[in-house]
Amino acid sequence: MAGGPVGPVDATRVPRYGGPATFARLPRADEVTRFDVAVLGVPFDTGVSYRPGARFGPAHVRESSRLLRPYNPEVDAEPFGAQQVVDAGDVAANPFDIAEALEAVERHARDVLDTGARLLTVGGDHTIALPLLRAVAARHGPVAVVHFDAHLDTWDTYFGAAYTHGTPFRRASEEGLLDLEASMHLGIRGPLYDRGDLTDDRRLGFTVVTSPQIELEGLAGAVERLRRRVGDRPVYVSVDIDVLDPAFAPGTGTPEAGGLTSRELLVLLREFGGLNLVSADIVEVAPAYDHAQITGIAAAHVGYELLSAMARRPAPPALPGVAAPARAPAADEPVADVGLPS
Ligand SMILES: N=C(N)NCCCC(=O)O
Numbered sequence: 001m002a003g004g005p006v007g008p009v010d011a012t013r014v015p016r017y018g019g020p021a022t023f024a025r026l027p028r029a030d031e032v033t034r035f036d037v038a039v040l041g042v043p044f045d046t047g048v049s050y051r052p053g054a055r056f057g058p059a060h061v062r063e064s065s066r067l068l069r070p071y072n073p074e075v076d077a078e079p080f081g082a083q084q085v086v087d088a089g090d091v092a093a094n095p096f097d098i099a100e101a102l103e104a105v106e107r108h109a110r111d112v113l114d115t116g117a118r119l120l121t122v123g124g125d126h127t128i129a130l131p132l133l134r135a136v137a138a139r140h141g142p143v144a145v146v147h148f149d150a151h152l153d154t155w156d157t158y159f160g161a162a163y164t165h166g167t168p169f170r171r172a173s174e175e176g177l178l179d180l181e182a183s184m185h186l187g188i189r190g191p192l193y194d195r196g197d198l199t200d201d202r203r204l205g206f207t208v209v210t211s212p213q214i215e216l217e218g219l220a221g222a223v224e225r226l227r228r229r230v231g232d233r234p235v236y237v238s239v240d241i242d243v244l245d246p247a248f249a250p251g252t253g254t255p256e257a258g259g260l261t262s263r264e265l266l267v268l269l270r271e272f273g274g275l276n277l278v279s280a281d282i283v284e285v286a287p288a289y290d291h292a293q294i295t296g297i298a299a300a301h302v303g304y305e306l307l308s309a310m311a312r313r314p315a316p317p318a319l320p321g322v323a324a325p326a327r328a329p330a331a332d333e334p335v336a337d338v339g340l341p342s
Pocket residue numbers: 049050126151153165166240242254284
């Protein structure tokens with residue numbers, strides 16, 4: 001782009017509490033000619049098993065991201081200067097039809113990935129990880145999934161329903177979207193339904209680093225396990241904000257005591273600058289239970305670290321034979337409130 005990437009509105013000239021709340025006050029997708037990373041909202045929570053409200057997550061995380069600054073000293077990165085990041089608006093996901101909503105998410109994700117850009121998706125409940133992984137695997141093949149969560153999310157069904165926020169990674173494994181040698185959960189804790197949940201989870205391709213393990217072995221131990229498990233394979237990161245302790249993320253639908261601090265999570269995410277990160281999501285922010293934007297701000301910083309990681313290393317190319325031409329959304333397709341550039 002001539003003159004380099006268009007960054008956030010300059011907070012030294014325009015007060016940061018004014019103007020539209022795009023993520024980090026970045027330009028919208030239709031305000032630039034090309035982009036490297038799209039922040040895409042998915043206001044959808046029809047897949048939840050307990051407290052609803054994650055449909056308001058994208059707007060809350062955007063509003064909570066106004067204070068982010070251009071330079072990340074922890075990793076010496078300029079997440080908005082080294083690459084063009086845009087806010088691509090929200091997917092119009094049908095709240096009454098989960099299958100249709102998941103199709104819409106996959107379609108929008110493919111539209112972004114087909115341009116060669118990476119995705120940082122902001123949910124929405126965890127159900128949306130499935131269509132996102134379908135889109136990512138269509139481009140990169142089966143990927144290592146590094147999943148930060150209190151919950152395994154590899155359960156089978158809820159009330160007979162297969163597509164819920166507790167089941168996306170079982171479906172993804174069944175559909176062949178995961179690298180079974182390289183996927184893992186971090187931050188898992190709390191009561192399960194049955195011992196078999198853990199054996200199922202292993203069979204589906206995951207290893208587990210629990211929250212108490214991170215406390216006992218320290219972050220260095222978790223980092224070591226992460227590096228060993230993932231290596232240089234294409235990796236997709238899914239962050240359920242409930243991986244944080246409710247003290248650090250009260251605004252979520254299925255909170256569990258004994259979680260990570262936001263400091264611990266941010267340290268772990270800084271590792272991905274050295275890994276082969278293909279795309280990422282942040283899910284389960286439910287603002288109705290938030291206070292003082294605690295959860296929203298944590299999620300905004302999670303996004304900032306993931307964008308910083310992307311800035312440090314370019315996106316891997318599509319698998320040979322996979323690169324599809326960019327497709328314009330059909331004229332009658334309900335699209336994000338700000339469109340992708342044509
Ligand atoms: N993905 C999240 N946040 N929670 C899943 C919990 C499913 C359950 O109610 O057992």
